[in-house]
Amino acid sequence: MAAIRQSWYLVQRPKSEKLEAGKHFEWREEPLPETLDAGSFLVRHIYLSLDPTNRIWASDVPQYMPPSPLNEVMRGLTIGVVEKSENSDYPVGTYVSYLGGFTTHNVVTKEAVAAFPPGKLDWAPGKNVPLTAYLALINLVSGFTAYVGLLETGAMKEGDVVLVSGAAGAVGSMVVQMARLKGAKRVVGIAGGATKKAYLLEELGCDAAIDYKATDNMDAAIKEACPDGVDVFFDNVGGVTLDAAFLNMKLNGRISICGAINMYNEIEGGVSGPKNFGMTLMQRLTVKGFICTDHLATLWAPFEKDCKDWVASNAIKYSVFKTEGLDKAIESLDRLFTGDKPAGAKLVCQISAEPDHIPLP
Ligand SMILES: NC(=O)c1ccc[n+]([C@@H]2O[C@H](COP(=O)([O-])OP(=O)(O)OC[C@H]3O[C@@H](n4cnc5c(N)ncnc54)[C@H](OP(=O)(O)O)[C@@H]3O)[C@@H](O)[C@H]2O)c1
Structure with missing residues (x-):
C-alpha cells in the first residue's frame, strides 16, 4: 500500500x-x-x-x-x-x-x-x-526577527533604554536578551501575568517588567519603569501598548514595528492607527515596520555567528x-x-x- x-x-x-x-x-x-x-x-x-x-x-x-x-x-x-x-x-x-x-x-x-x-x-x-x-x-521567525528589528530597524546603540512588548514570547524574549548582550543600559519587558513578569526579571535579567494584565494605566507603568524615557521600543503587540509607548519616547527615539498581535484575530476589520501618533512629530521619532526576510542577504551571516557564539558560551536562553x-x-x-x-x-x-x-x- x-x-x-x-x-x-x-x-x-x-x-x-x-x-x-x-x-x-x-x-x-x-x-x-x-x-x-x-x-x-x-x-x-x-x-x-x-x-x-x-x-x-x-x-x-x-x-x-x-x-x-x-x-x-x-x-x-x-x-x-x-x-x-x-x-x-x-x-x-x-x-x-x-x-x-x-x-x-x-x-x-x-x-x-x-x-x-x-x-x-x-x-x-x-x-x-x-x-x-x-x-x-537560529531561525527566521524568532531569533532573526529579533536581531533585525532591534539592531537594524530599531538601530539600537550601546547605552540605549529598550522597551519590548510581547517580551516573554519567542521573539520578545530574544529581543530582551540581545539588547542586554549588545550593551543596552536598561531593558524593560511587557508581558501578561505574574509568572511571565517574574521570568523577565529573574531569568532574562530585565531591569524592570510590566504585567499588562495587572495594569490599567500603561502610560504610568512605562513612566515608572523607564523614568528617563525610551530610546527603542520593539513592538510585537500594537493597540494600547503602542499608544502608551508613544508618550514615553525620548527625543529621536525609534519604534520598531515587528507585529500587532492584539488585532490579528480581527484583522479583516481593518487596523486602527495609534492615537498618540502625533508624538512622532513632537519627539522627532522614527517609526518603522520591517519584515525579517528582507534582510537575509545582509544580516543572516552576522546573526548566525552571534547566535552560535551565544549558544556556545551559554549567554542566551x-x-x-x-x-x-x-x-x-x-x-x-x-x-x-x-x-x-x-x-x-x-x-x-x-x-x-x-x-x-x-x-x-
Ligand atoms: N516582522 C517580522 O518579520 C516578524 C517575524 C516573526 C514574528 N513577527 C511578529 O512578532 C510577534 C511575536 O511573535 P512570536 O512568534 O514571538 O509569538 P509569541 O510572542 O511567542 O506568542 C504571542 C504572544 O503574544 C502575546 N499576546 C497575544 N495576544 C495579545 C494581546 N491582545 N495583547 C498583548 N499581548 C498579546 C501573548 O503573550 P502574553 O502572555 O504576554 O500576553 C502570546 O504569548 C507577532 O506580532 C508576530 O506577528 C514579526
Missing part, C-alpha cells in the same frame, strides 16, 4: 474570528508518489513552527506576501529530514528548514528548489548546537513548547493569542519523531 501524507488544507478564509479546524481547514489524506522526478526530494516533516503570521496568511487582507491560497495545504514553516532523493544537493539525511506547510510530508520539486531553495540546517544529533536552538533561536501531532496544529495556534504557553518558549507542533537512524551526509 502506498504511503500517505496528512495535511490541513485551507478551505475558507476567516472573517474577524479565530482559526478553526473543520471550518477554515479540512484534514486530507493523500498517497505519496512511489517515484520521484529528477531533481525532486521527499521531506518528512518533524516540526511545524506555529506563528502569529499563520493567522495573517489565512486571511486575504493586504499583506507582505500573497495569502496562503485557498484549497491548498496551509502555508507554514517546517523543519524536516530528506527521506528519498533524486537531487544530489539534498541527499537523504539532509535537515531542511523551509515553507513545507501544514503537512506530514512534502515533495520538493526541481522548480520549487529553483524558486526558493530550502535552507539546510547545520545540525546533527550530538553536535554543539542542539536542534532546539534552531527551533527557538531559548526553549520550545512542543504541541503533539499535526491533527492538533490548528487548535494549538490559539495559544499564541491566549498566551497559554511557558514564558520564553517558541511554539512548535511536533509532527513526527526526531530521527536517530538516518545516515547523515
Whole structure:
C-alpha cells in the first residue's frame, strides 16, 4: 500500500474570528508518489513552527506576501529530514528548514528548489548546537526577527533604554536578551501575568517588567519603569501598548514595528492607527515596520555567528513548547493569542519523531 501524507488544507478564509479546524481547514489524506522526478526530494516533516503570521496568511487582507491560497495545504514553516532523493544537493539525511506547510510530508520539486531553495540546517544529533536552538533561536521567525528589528530597524546603540512588548514570547524574549548582550543600559519587558513578569526579571535579567494584565494605566507603568524615557521600543503587540509607548519616547527615539498581535484575530476589520501618533512629530521619532526576510542577504551571516557564539558560551536562553501531532496544529495556534504557553518558549507542533537512524551526509 502506498504511503500517505496528512495535511490541513485551507478551505475558507476567516472573517474577524479565530482559526478553526473543520471550518477554515479540512484534514486530507493523500498517497505519496512511489517515484520521484529528477531533481525532486521527499521531506518528512518533524516540526511545524506555529506563528502569529499563520493567522495573517489565512486571511486575504493586504499583506507582505500573497495569502496562503485557498484549497491548498496551509502555508507554514517546517523543519524536516530528506527521506528519498533524486537531487544530489539534498541527499537523504539532509535537515531542511523551509515553507513545507501544514503537512506530514512534502515533495520538493526541481522548480520549487529553483524558486526558493530550502535552507539546510547545520545540525546533527550530538553536535554543539542542539536542534532546539534552531527551533527557538537560529531561525527566521524568532531569533532573526529579533536581531533585525532591534539592531537594524530599531538601530539600537550601546547605552540605549529598550522597551519590548510581547517580551516573554519567542521573539520578545530574544529581543530582551540581545539588547542586554549588545550593551543596552536598561531593558524593560511587557508581558501578561505574574509568572511571565517574574521570568523577565529573574531569568532574562530585565531591569524592570510590566504585567499588562495587572495594569490599567500603561502610560504610568512605562513612566515608572523607564523614568528617563525610551530610546527603542520593539513592538510585537500594537493597540494600547503602542499608544502608551508613544508618550514615553525620548527625543529621536525609534519604534520598531515587528507585529500587532492584539488585532490579528480581527484583522479583516481593518487596523486602527495609534492615537498618540502625533508624538512622532513632537519627539522627532522614527517609526518603522520591517519584515525579517528582507534582510537575509545582509544580516543572516552576522546573526548566525552571534547566535552560535551565544549558544556556545551559554549567554542566551531559548526553549520550545512542543504541541503533539499535526491533527492538533490548528487548535494549538490559539495559544499564541491566549498566551497559554511557558514564558520564553517558541511554539512548535511536533509532527513526527526526531530521527536517530538516518545516515547523515
Ligand atoms: N516582522 C517580522 O518579520 C516578524 C517575524 C516573526 C514574528 N513577527 C511578529 O512578532 C510577534 C511575536 O511573535 P512570536 O512568534 O514571538 O509569538 P509569541 O510572542 O511567542 O506568542 C504571542 C504572544 O503574544 C502575546 N499576546 C497575544 N495576544 C495579545 C494581546 N491582545 N495583547 C498583548 N499581548 C498579546 C501573548 O503573550 P502574553 O502572555 O504576554 O500576553 C502570546 O504569548 C507577532 O506580532 C508576530 O506577528 C514579526
